[in-house]
Amino acid sequence: MTIKTVVLLNPGNMGATIGASVNGPRVLWVSDGRSEGTRQRAQKAKLVEVETLAEAVGESDAVLSVCPPHAAEEVAQSVAGLGFAGLYVDANAVSRATAERVGQAVGKGGATFVDGAIIGPPVTKPGRTRLYLSGAGAEVVAELFSGSMLDAKVIAGDPGAASALKMTYAAWTKGSDALILAIRALAAREGVEEALLQEWAGSQPNLPGKSERAASVAAPKGWRYVGEMEEIAASFGAAGLPTGFHEAAADLYRRLAPFKDRTDPGPEVKEVLDAL
Amino acid sequence: MTIKTVVLLNPGNMGATIGASVNGPRVLWVSDGRSEGTRQRAQKAKLVEVETLAEAVGESDAVLSVCPPHAAEEVAQSVAGLGFAGLYVDANAVSRATAERVGQAVGKGGATFVDGAIIGPPVTKPGRTRLYLSGAGAEVVAELFSGSMLDAKVIAGDPGAASALKMTYAAWTKGSDALILAIRALAAREGVEEALLQEWAGSQPNLPGKSERAASVAAPKGWRYVGEMEEIAASFGAAGLPTGFHEAAADLYRRLAPFKDRTDPGPEVKEVLDAL
Numbered sequence: 001m002t003i004k005t006v007v008l009l010n011p012g013n014m015g016a017t018i019g020a021s022v023n024g025p026r027v028l029w030v031s032d033g034r035s036e037g038t039r040q041r042a043q044k045a046k047l048v049e050v051e052t053l054a055e056a057v058g059e060s061d062a063v064l065s066v067c068p069p070h071a072a073e074e075v076a077q078s079v080a081g082l083g084f085a086g087l088y089v090d091a092n093a094v095s096r097a098t099a100e101r102v103g104q105a106v107g108k109g110g111a112t113f114v115d116g117a118i119i120g121p122p123v124t125k126p127g128r129t130r131l132y133l134s135g136a137g138a139e140v141v142a143e144l145f146s147g148s149m150l151d152a153k154v155i156a157g158d159p160g161a162a163s164a165l166k167m168t169y170a171a172w173t174k175g176s177d178a179l180i181l182a183i184r185a186l187a188a189r190e191g192v193e194e195a196l197l198q199e200w201a202g203s204q205p206n207l208p209g210k211s212e213r214a215a216s217v218a219a220p221k222g223w224r225y226v227g228e229m230e231e232i233a234a235s236f237g238a239a240g241l242p243t244g245f246h247e248a249a250a251d252l253y254r255r256l257a258p259f260k261d262r263t264d265p266g267p268e269v270k271e272v273l274d275a276l
Numbered sequence: 277m278t279i280k281t282v283v284l285l286n287p288g289n290m291g292a293t294i295g296a297s298v299n300g301p302r303v304l305w306v307s308d309g310r311s312e313g314t315r316q317r318a319q320k321a322k323l324v325e326v327e328t329l330a331e332a333v334g335e336s337d338a339v340l341s342v343c344p345p346h347a348a349e350e351v352a353q354s355v356a357g358l359g360f361a362g363l364y365v366d367a368n369a370v371s372r373a374t375a376e377r378v379g380q381a382v383g384k385g386g387a388t389f390v391d392g393a394i395i396g397p398p399v400t401k402p403g404r405t406r407l408y409l410s411g412a413g414a415e416v417v418a419e420l421f422s423g424s425m426l427d428a429k430v431i432a433g434d435p436g437a438a439s440a441l442k443m444t445y446a447a448w449t450k451g452s453d454a455l456i457l458a459i460r461a462l463a464a465r466e467g468v469e470e471a472l473l474q475e476w477a478g479s480q481p482n483l484p485g486k487s488e489r490a491a492s493v494a495a496p497k498g499w500r501y502v503g504e505m506e507e508i509a510a511s512f513g514a515a516g517l518p519t520g521f522h523e524a525a526a527d528l529y530r531r532l533a534p535f536k537d538r539t540d541p542g543p544e545v546k547e548v549l550d551a552l
Binding site: 096119120130132155156157161164165167168169171172173175176178179180182183184185186187189190191192195196199200203204207235236239240241242243244245247248249251252276 | 372395396406408431432433437440441443444445447448449451452454455456458459461462463465466467468471472475476479480483511512515516517518519520521523524525527528552
């Protein structure tokens with residue numbers, strides 16, 4: 001199977017860099033209804049503008065879906081509704097169950113489903129971002145990124161394995177950031193924040209820094225972690241494990257919506273704790 | 277106020293070493309209804325046996341309560357019911373609200389309440405275990421341990437501050453151990469445990485070790501963490517913060533009851549994950 005044209009849905013902060021990492025094939029983006037920020041990211045990533053989804057899907061051998069978790073199924077249904085019969089890669093932070101629903105939706109349209117998951121930051125340097133891939137067609141998709149700064153890795157298992165890996169990975173990184181922010185908020189409300197920071201300095205020396213990074217880095221992105229925490233909670237529930245860790249994390253990140261995209265500089269710890 | 281005699285309720289693994297750390301006053305323990313293991317710990321700690329609680333309380337200027345969180349109020353009520361009017365120190369892992377109820381109970385009996393919280397392992401070496409103390413009388417209690425291996429620290433705030441500090445501290449140590457065990461259990465069920473361990477080895481190098489320690493160290497103690505997790509969840513709830521992290525942790529530790537006191541060697545990771 002030779003891939004000549006790929007459509008990237010959609011060029012957000014992460015997606016644009018994934019599109020830019022495709023090595024060889026032409027990469028399209030769909031401008032219909034997208035913002036000026038998206039256009040700028042797409043141009044910087046040297047993606048080719050196409051106005052409508054129908055036109056883009058008609059020209060493409062592969063679709064790369066990189067979008068917020070809650071939009072993953074909707075994107076898949078839109079593409080399936082256009083009769084797309086190529087390779088469909090869902091690279092989103094969704095549970096195995098959601099990934100399987102995406103696979104069923106695009107399979108009905110005749111496409112081959114490849115399950116993907118991105119671990120790491122947007123692709124700006126080599127060695128920092130992995131795209132895990134599972135299912136038939138995973139090798140072909142990995143080949144698209146050969147020689148790029150994105151490290152594409154095929155893992156064993158049915159489609160769903162890559163998504164499951166992402167869930168378990170983010171369950172710690174984003175889950176533990178939510179936990180530590182909740183703890184600092186509790187300490188502040190109880191009037192024992194200084195005592196806790198002193199105790200941590202002696203016996204848990206990495207925690208003061210971890211809590212400060214969580215406030216400045218995670219708070220501005222919290223609004224878009226909510227859906228991911230809900231997907232993780234669903235993954236735990238489906239496996240008969242407690243869902244509360246990530247339901248609580250979703251609740252916490254929902255409270256951080258006022259900090260949406262507040263970077264350079266990120267919010268002060270105190271501001272974040274007050275908002276919780 | 278001069279303290280000549282203290283009663284330690286009761287000489288568990290932690291309590292016996294706290295009793296042994298009292299420097300100067302005589303330390304009693306109550307043998308009525310206690311196990312042979314308790315007797316051995318009390319003897320090793322050189323505590324003085326008294327048969328009944330009434331006799332012990334009658335002879336003592338101070339009571340040190342070191343017991344599982346769910347028993348803290350019951351112990352306080354028993355002592356208050358005997359008309360104890362000395363210093364009552366609750367050193368247990370309870371919420372501020374529970375500590376305040378303990379304080380009210382013993383206050384009605386005429387005692388002065390000192391809120392305490394132990395952070396660290398049983399006292400076997402200097403520099404590893406802190407007893408935080410808050411409230412009127414905290415200084416007098418701290419003085420009991422001067423020159424011992426237990427580091428007694430008075431912190432600012434009403435009685436309840438020491439308990440609040442303990443809640444925030446254990447919220448991370450025991451909460452994050454529960455979280456990482458749940459994550460490894462999910463990875464095992466999803467068939468992505470090897471992939472997760474490899475990804476962690478590269479990008480989160482402390483997590484494989486943390487998860488293994490949680491399995492071997494926390495699993496044998498999980499049965500007695502349940503009450504503490506519930507006290508922590510209540511503390512979050514009282515402060516308007518999400519309770520789910522520690523409700524989930526309580527749920528998880530409850531599932532580890534079969535490993536009660538299985539140390540030397542602790543259980544294998546796989547056994548622990550299978551039990552979750």
